[in-house]
Amino acid sequence: MAVLDALMHGFAVALQPMNLLWALVGCALGTAIGVLPGIGPALTITLLLPVTVTMSPTAAFIIFAGVFYGAMYGGSTTSILINTPGESGSMITALEGNRMARNGRGAAALATAAIGSFVAGTIGTILLTVAAPTISEIAFVFGPAEYFALAVLAFTSVSVVLGASILRGLVSLFFGLALAVMGTDYQAGLPRLTFGVPELSDGIGITVVLVAMFAVGEILFVASRLSREPQKVIAVNGPIAMSREDWQRSWKPWLRGAALGFPIGVMPAGGSEIPTLLSYTLERRLSKNPEEFGHGAIEGVAGPEAANNAAVAGVMVPLLTLGLPTSATAAVMLAAFQNYGLQPGPTLFTGNPELVWGVIASLYIGNLMLLVLNLPMARVWVKLLAIPKPHLYAGILIFSLVGVWGLSQSWVELLALALLGLVGYGFRCCSVPIAPALIGLILGPMAELQLRRALAIGQGDPMTLVSSPIAAGLLIVAALLLLIPLLRFLRSRRNETPSLTAAQ
Amino acid sequence: MRKTMLSVAIAVGFSGMALAEPAKVMVPAGAGGGYDTTTRLAMTMLDKSGEFKDGAVFTNKPGAGGTLGLGEFIRTSKGQDNALMGMGVILLGAVMATKGSPQITETAPVARLTFEYNGLAVPANSPIRTVKDLTEALKANPGAVAFGGGSAGGVDHIIAGMIAKSAGLPLQRLNYIAYGGGAEAVTQLAGGKIAVLVSGASELKGLADAGRVRIIAVTSDKRLPGIDAPTLKEDGVDIAMGNWRGIVGAPGMSAAARKSWVERFAKATENAEWKAELDKSGLQSAYLGGDDFAAFIASENARIRPILEELGVAK
Amino acid sequence: MTAAAKPFPVRRLSRWSLPVGVLILGAILLREATDLPLTQAYAGIGPGFFVLAIGLVLTALGLALSYQVMRGAIFEPEETEGADIGRPMSWTGFLTAAAGVFLPIGLIGHAGFPLGGAVAYAFITRAYGSRKPLADVLIGFAVASITWFAFTRLGVQLGGFFPPGGF
Numbered sequence: 001m002a003v004l005d006a007l008m009h010g011f012a013v014a015l016q017p018m019n020l021l022w023a024l025v026g027c028a029l030g031t032a033i034g035v036l037p038g039i040g041p042a043l044t045i046t047l048l049l050p051v052t053v054t055m056s057p058t059a060a061f062i063i064f065a066g067v068f069y070g071a072m073y074g075g076s077t078t079s080i081l082i083n084t085p086g087e088s089g090s091m092i093t094a095l096e097g098n099r100m101a102r103n104g105r106g107a108a109a110l111a112t113a114a115i116g117s118f119v120a121g122t123i124g125t126i127l128l129t130v131a132a133p134t135i136s137e138i139a140f141v142f143g144p145a146e147y148f149a150l151a152v153l154a155f156t157s158v159s160v161v162l163g164a165s166i167l168r169g170l171v172s173l174f175f176g177l178a179l180a181v182m183g184t185d186y187q188a189g190l191p192r193l194t195f196g197v198p199e200l201s202d203g204i205g206i207t208v209v210l211v212a213m214f215a216v217g218e219i220l221f222v223a224s225r226l227s228r229e230p231q232k233v234i235a236v237n238g239p240i241a242m243s244r245e246d247w248q249r250s251w252k253p254w255l256r257g258a259a260l261g262f263p264i265g266v267m268p269a270g271g272s273e274i275p276t277l278l279s280y281t282l283e284r285r286l287s288k289n290p291e292e293f294g295h296g297a298i299e300g301v302a303g304p305e306a307a308n309n310a311a312v313a314g315v316m317v318p319l320l321t322l323g324l325p326t327s328a329t330a331a332v333m334l335a336a337f338q339n340y341g342l343q344p345g346p347t348l349f350t351g352n353p354e355l356v357w358g359v360i361a362s363l364y365i366g367n368l369m370l371l372v373l374n375l376p377m378a379r380v381w382v383k384l385l386a387i388p389k390p391h392l393y394a395g396i397l398i399f400s401l402v403g404v405w406g407l408s409q410s411w412v413e414l415l416a417l418a419l420l421g422l423v424g425y426g427f428r429c430c431s432v433p434i435a436p437a438l439i440g441l442i443l444g445p446m447a448e449l450q451l452r453r454a455l456a457i458g459q460g461d462p463m464t465l466v467s468s469p470i471a472a473g474l475l476i477v478a479a480l481l482l483l484i485p486l487l488r489f490l491r492s493r494r495n496e497t498p499s500l501t502a503a504q
Numbered sequence: 505m506r507k508t509m510l511s512v513a514i515a516v517g518f519s520g521m522a523l524a525e526p527a528k529v530m531v532p533a534g535a536g537g538g539y540d541t542t543t544r545l546a547m548t549m550l551d552k553s554g555e556f557k558d559g560a561v562f563t564n565k566p567g568a569g570g571t572l573g574l575g576e577f578i579r580t581s582k583g584q585d586n587a588l589m590g591m592g593v594i595l596l597g598a599v600m601a602t603k604g605s606p607q608i609t610e611t612a613p614v615a616r617l618t619f620e621y622n623g624l625a626v627p628a629n630s631p632i633r634t635v636k637d638l639t640e641a642l643k644a645n646p647g648a649v650a651f652g653g654g655s656a657g658g659v660d661h662i663i664a665g666m667i668a669k670s671a672g673l674p675l676q677r678l679n680y681i682a683y684g685g686g687a688e689a690v691t692q693l694a695g696g697k698i699a700v701l702v703s704g705a706s707e708l709k710g711l712a713d714a715g716r717v718r719i720i721a722v723t724s725d726k727r728l729p730g731i732d733a734p735t736l737k738e739d740g741v742d743i744a745m746g747n748w749r750g751i752v753g754a755p756g757m758s759a760a761a762r763k764s765w766v767e768r769f770a771k772a773t774e775n776a777e778w779k780a781e782l783d784k785s786g787l788q789s790a791y792l793g794g795d796d797f798a799a800f801i802a803s804e805n806a807r808i809r810p811i812l813e814e815l816g817v818a819k
Numbered sequence: 820m821t822a823a824a825k826p827f828p829v830r831r832l833s834r835w836s837l838p839v840g841v842l843i844l845g846a847i848l849l850r851e852a853t854d855l856p857l858t859q860a861y862a863g864i865g866p867g868f869f870v871l872a873i874g875l876v877l878t879a880l881g882l883a884l885s886y887q888v889m890r891g892a893i894f895e896p897e898e899t900e901g902a903d904i905g906r907p908m909s910w911t912g913f914l915t916a917a918a919g920v921f922l923p924i925g926l927i928g929h930a931g932f933p934l935g936g937a938v939a940y941a942f943i944t945r946a947y948g949s950r951k952p953l954a955d956v957l958i959g960f961a962v963a964s965i966t967w968f969a970f971t972r973l974g975v976q977l978g979g980f981f982p983p984g985g986f
Contacts, residue, residue, distance in 0.1 A: 140716075143697035167887070168894075171841055171880050177873050178848055185855075185866040192870060193851050201572065216920055218899065223916035223946040225896070227903035350691075350710065389901065390947035391958065394919075394940040398963050401923055401936055402970050406977050414924040421920055429908075430837045430894035448869045452862045453681050457650040457698060460863035647861055679861045 003133055010357025014365055019062055023362045026063035027369045030070020034090075035078050035381045036392065041071040042328040043396075046210040047403040049336055057340045058355050062362040064333055065316075066370075069121060069363065071329075072272070072309050073370045076113040077378055080106060080301070081234050082385060090308065092276045096293065096300030098234075103296045106236040108243065112250045112298055113305040114374040115242070119251075120258035120306035121367040124313025127262050128320075129360055133349060135321040142322075144454035145465050149474035151447035154324060156478040157267075159436045166485055168432045175423075176440025179204050181448070199412045206335040208404055209441055212417045213434050214328075215400040217424020219393050224425075240378055250302040253283050257306030265314020267326065272311040276304035313363070320344055320356060324443075328435045331442045526559035528581065530589040532573025533564065540564060541785070542749045543590030546617055546769065549778045555768040569598025569657065571605040578606050581754040585761035588614065592749035596805055597657040600818035608805075612753035612762050613798040615769040618782060619790035620747040621724040622663055623705040623733065625717045627696045635721050635739035638700060639671035646677040652689050652698040656682045657817040659747045660702040663723055665811045670741045675814040693717050704747065705731055706786025748790060750797060766793040834888050842881035848874030916946035931982045936963030 013019060033044045045064050055063075075090035080097035093113060100109040142150075159169030182193040183203025194200040242250065260282070261275040283303040284293045293300055318324040323344035325331035337344045348356055374381070387395075404417050427434055451465075458464030466472040529547060533539040543562075550556040565573035574595065581587035589611065599605045626632045632641060641649050646668070653660030661680060668678045681698055683689035690708060693701040694716035701708070701717075705728055711717045712731070719733040725744045727735060736743050751769065753762050772778065773791040782789055792800055812818035848870050855867030896904045919942030927935035940959025941952055949955055967977050 140691060140695040143692055143695060167880065167883055168837075170876075171837070171884070174873055174877050174880060175841075175844065177869075178844060178877065181848075181870050181873065190855060190866045192855060192866060193848070219943060220913060220916050220920065221896075221899060222902045223943070224908045224910075224913035225899075225902045225904055225906055226909065226912055226947065227901055227906075229903070388949075390944035390949040390955070393947055394943035394955070394959060395962055397919060397939055397943050398936050398959070398966055401927065401932075401939065402966055402977065405927055405932060406970055409928075409978055411924050411928050414927065418917075418920045418924060422917075425913075426836065426840065428897045428899060429833075431897045432837070452859075452864060455864060456679060456681055456862035459647045459679070459861050462863075676860065 003129060006133070006353060006357045007129055007361060009354065010359075010361030011364075013058060013354050013358030014062065014361035019059060019358065019362065020365065022059045022062045023066050023366050024369055026066020027070045027366050027373055028066075029063070030067035030072075031074035031077075031370065031373055031381055032070075032384060033067070034071035034074020034076075035384050036074075036387070040214070040329070041068050042210070042332050043214045044071070045329065045332045045336065046207055046214070047399045049207050049332075049339065049403065057337075057342060057352075058358045060336065060340075061333070061355065061359045062366075064336060065359055065363055066366045068312055068329055068333075069309065069366050070370055070373075072121075072305075072312055073114060073117050073374050074381060075308075076117070076301075076305050077110060077374070077381055078385070080109045080113065081236070081382055090276075090305075091273065092280045092304040093301055095280070096297050099294070099296035100298065100301065101234045101236070105296060105298075106234055107240045108246050108298060109296075109301050110236065110378045111240050111242045111375065112246060112302045114240075114371060114378070116250060116254040116257065116302045116306040117309040117374075118367055118371040119254045120261060121309040121313060121370075122364065123255075123258040124262045124265070124310035125360065125363045125367065128313045128316055128363070131266075131317055132321050132356075132360070135317060141470065143468070144450040144457065145468060145471040146474070148447055148450040148454055148465065149471040149478070150322065150324060151443045151450065153474045153478040153481075154326070154439060154443055155436075155447070156481045158326075158439045159433075160481050160485060165431075166482075168430065169436050172427065172432050172434065172436035173440045176209075176437035176442075177444040179209060179437075180441045180444030197412070199410060204416060204441075205413065206332075206338075206438075206441060208413050208416050209420055210332060210335075210438065211400045211403050212420030213424035213427070213437065215396050216417060216421025217428055217434070219397055220421060220425040221428040222393065236379065236382075240375055246298055249298050253279070253299045253303035254306040256282060256286075257303040258310040261307035261310030262314040265311030265326070266317045267314075272308040272315075272327070275307040275311045279303035279307035316360075316363075320348065320359075323348075323446075325439065328438055331435075331438045334442055525586055526561050527556065528584065528587045529560050529562045530573055530577040530581070530587070531562055531564045532570035532577070532589065532591065532595065538747075539570070539590045539592060539749060542592075542618055542787070543751070545778070545781055546590075546751065546772065549772040549775055549781075550768055552777065553772045553775045555772050569601060570595040571598050571602045574599070574608070574611075575606045578610050578755055583756040583758075584754045585758055587754035587757070588765070589752050589754075590749065591752055593747055593804060593808075594658050596801070596808060597659075597662065597812055597817070600809060600812050601657045608752070608801060610755045612755065612757045613794070613801055614751045614753050614762065614765045615773075615794070616748055616750040616790055616792035616797045616800060617769065617773060618749050618787045620787050621705050621722055621728060622660065622702050622746060623708045623719045623723070623728075623731065624663075624667075624721045624736075625690075625693060625701050625703070625708045625712065625719045626699065627693055628716055628718055629696070630699070630718065632700065633718075633720065635667070635734075635736060635741055638720065639667070639741070641699070642668055642671045642673050642678075646673055647679050649700060650679055650681050650698040652681045652683055652693060652701040653703065654683060654689075656680070657812060657815075659745065661815065661817070662808055662811050663702050663743065663745050665815050666743045666745065667736075667741060669811065669814075670743070675811070676816065678815070680815075690717065704786060709786075750792075762794070769793065834892075834894060835885075837894060838881050838884035838888055841877055841884060845874050845877030845881055848877060912946050915942055919943040919946065927978075929982060931979055932967050932977045933960055933963040933980060934982065936960075936966070 029044065030041065033041065044067050048063065076093050079090040079094035080101050097109045097113065100106060155173055159173045160166050182200060184191050184201050191201060257279045260279050264275040265272065280300055280303060283299040284290055287293065287297065287299055315327050315330050318326055319330045319333060323334060325334045334344060342348060342352065404413050424434065454464055466475060529543060531540050531543050547560040565576055577589045596608060599608055632638050651664050653664050664678060664680055665675050668675055689701055689703055690711050692698055694711050705722055708717060708719055709731060712719050719731055721736050721739055722728050722731060722733050723736055723743065723745050753765060770791060770793050773789050779789050809818060852867045852871035852874055855870060856865040857867040857871065859865035898904060919939045922942065923935045923939045926938055937956050937959035940962060941955040944955040945952060967980060971977055
């Protein structure tokens with residue numbers, strides 16, 4: 001088995017003492033930021049981008065993967081104990097988990113979340129191991145036309161699925177695309193939208209945009225509408241463990257959650273929110289005691305928590321095999337690959353096997369580490385919630401400044417950070433989603449490059465874009481994603497009194 | 505705005521000695537790229553071979569093909585005896601392509617360090633088997649020969665231009681497809697998306713050995729070990745061209761300082777470890793020091809300019 | 820989190836900020852596209868094509884948003900952890916936090932990272948309700964210094980610890 005062989009080599013890389021240490025650092029960091037509301041994995045990895053300069057790519061991605069998984073573990077702790085999801089993927093967990101905690105069953109809720117995350121995370125990683133090399137063979141079939149179609153599909157799906165309204169999703173996407181064309185044009189060497197400023201000749205750094213829109217935008221927004229309600233942390237008594245009955249009621253939801261989470265994570269714009277919601281609905285329907293739902297049903301914690309961890313493994317598939325990010329965190333990881341001059345995709349499997357398989361192997365190890373970090377130590381992590389809000393947000397700003405200043409030491413970039421932070425604030429005020437802008441910024445150059453390449457190879461004939469069944473199929477799916485909601489909206493307007501909320 | 509001035513200080517020689525005055529090294533490219541790794545490796549070798557143990561402070565300044573870094577180097581290090589900059593043939597092209605760019609001739613050439621030869625490859629099932637087939641195909645229908653290679657104005661582009669020129673083709677008619685990374689380009693070549701690719705010989709070797717692409721020629725003077733392909737010269741195209749990298753000193757560096765840097769690099773590049781490290785990334789050691797290097801830069805400039813002008817890259 | 824609270828809508832005039840902002844951005848791109856070649860040999864599309872296309876779409880989106888606003892659409896703020904979107908916007912909080920974000924632009928280069936960071940830190944804590952500025956500056960200096968040391972150790976250069984030209 002070639003896959004097993006490759007995986008064993010991966011373990012040889014991941015089990016080197018330094019790499020184990022990095023995995024531990026990543027997992028601990030991920031759990032911590034998962035526990036803290038307001039900082040997500042995307043932001044954390046962004047802030048860590050400067051260290052990629054001195055670190056080997058393998059070490060860096062082992063950390064990043066640990067952060068990604070760890071955030072999901074940590075997020076559940078916050079959901080259960082203070083009814084505030086630490087991560088968007090843990091929103092559902094808050095529904096049942098917090099009820100359980102209030103009924104004095106917090107320990108069982110934390111346990112089923114952690115063990116479920118481990119089970120589903122491991123299943124997801126196994127599926128990733130099996131699926132990735134097969135999918136990566138696609139690369140030899142993929143040419144410029146196919147990559148362009150793929151980017152278009154990512155664009156439409158991310159703007160349609162995320163956020164409150166398609167219109168605002170598209171605004172965000174095209175804002176990102178506008179930022180993406182800034183700088184020197186790759187094929188012709190002409191400056192675009194640089195306004196004669198030499199600092200702009202290579203465009204706006206992804207790190208600056210990410211940190212500005214996520215961290216600075218959030219700092220400004222929360223400051224302007226500060227909630228006066230104090231957070232209440234529910235104390236957990238007794239050891240974090242599950243009774244026999246808890247196990248019996250948990251194991252099936254774990255497996256079902258994994259089965260839902262992985263495939264949806266693989267899909268463009270699948271993310272981790274949708275599978276958790278689906279898993280919750282499914283468990284509620286299948287449960288023998290549906291009346292418990294809403295009052296602390298353990299299935300409602302076990303299923304969604306398994307789903308969000310399996311989804312994370314799913315998200316790694318298109319990222320590693322096609323270089324296609326399907327979530328904000330994956331988009332940042334793609335940016336990190338680009339920092340190293342690496343293009344994720346099939347060539348990564350042939351060109352840097354020790355990197356890819358090292359990272360995959362470290363996912364197995366990371367999951368195990370996270371179980372150990374989270375089961376006995378959940379109480380320690382909860383202590384992080386004692387950091388007062390003023391210092392939490394001020395600390396986030398310090399880290400943002402390090403991220404930007406450390407990359408450039410240029411006041412122009414600090415200015416860009418502040419101005420784009422204002423844009424991020426504006427986006428939040430009008431519920432414009434931020435992820436599409438990031439996808440636009442990161443995939444925009446790829447889309448343009450591949451389109452122009454495809455047309456040059458086809459000597460200007462636009463039909464080359466749809467000449468292969470894969471490219472045509474991807475473009476059709478993209479068009480449908482955009483057209484179906486539009487048609488539904490037009491029909492609803494014809495039948496009913498005009499209602500604008502339907503359009504939003 | 506990505507003026508990414510990744511100033512990364514690494515104390516190279518730190519074996520308990522006090523750091524005297526470390527070398528100030530400008531890398532006019534991002535961290536992790538070709539210039540960056542070669543330059544850092546060279547400085548490490550100076551330390552390991554005991555030639556210069558006072559350490560080095562690196563400044564990465566990518567942008568505009570390296571001309572932003574060159575400009576800053578010239579502005580900020582005039583007359584400094586400890587200021588060096590990594591550079592290479594790609595910077596020569598970028599200087600020509602960038603309006604109002606500072607000139608390499610303002611700096612003090614120290615040494616050429618490495619050479620990387622290119623190969624010319626086609627998909628395994630391509631009807632093109634020799635360079636002659638390729639020039640025939642170019643003459644017949646230049647638009648149909650999608651000619652892949654690295655970024656516009658780089659060595660790959662220049663080689664493609666030289667081959668097209670030898671086929672008597674007006675260079676505006678070359679259908680050149682620029683790729684950012686060699687790995688992506690080779691994969692697309694193997695998938696038959698482009699007709700022919702110029703890329704680093706070591707990048708082509710992997711898929712050539714796997715039987716997915718076929719190397720039809722190499723751009724070196726002599727055949728390369730481990731690659732079963734003739735040189736361009738053998739096939740009647742009189743071109744030898746490769747991607748070389750080197751080190752220049754600050755403008756107005758004193759003659760004594762320049763001489764001692766030249767000698768240090770001459771000795772450091774004899775180190776066996778230096779050659780072993782280069783081998784890993786498919787590079788060859790190619791030391792050429794001082795005035796010889798200056799003359800080499802001049803001859804490369806004279807050779808490249810007309811090609812880049814005709815390709816529409818040089819202004 | 821106060822999930823039940825009704826979001827406090829943006830004021831009448833501010834409702835136009837989104838459509839107008841999008842239209843301005845679109846105009847900038849369209850203006851730029853006129854300076855760039857739209858076509859190129861073989862590919863047919865040149866460096867200006869994408870700029871033009873993005874400019875056109877942004878203009879269309881801006882017009883669609885304007886239509887929504889004219890029809891009375893209200894853009895509500897997003898649910899965010901720690902924020903109570905049922906309350907009207909606090910200008911004091913916003914401006915204090917904005918000061919913390921904008922001040923480092925000049926400060927970090929001239930006063931060094933730890934000092935610039937300390938000032939930014941104190942402004943943010945103030946925006947978040949802390950009323951101990953002196954203590955916050957000191958804590959901020961400590962946090963920024965520790966960060967400075969940690970990242971410098973990792974090889975990220977953040978400039979000198981103290982102001983470049985001395986005090």
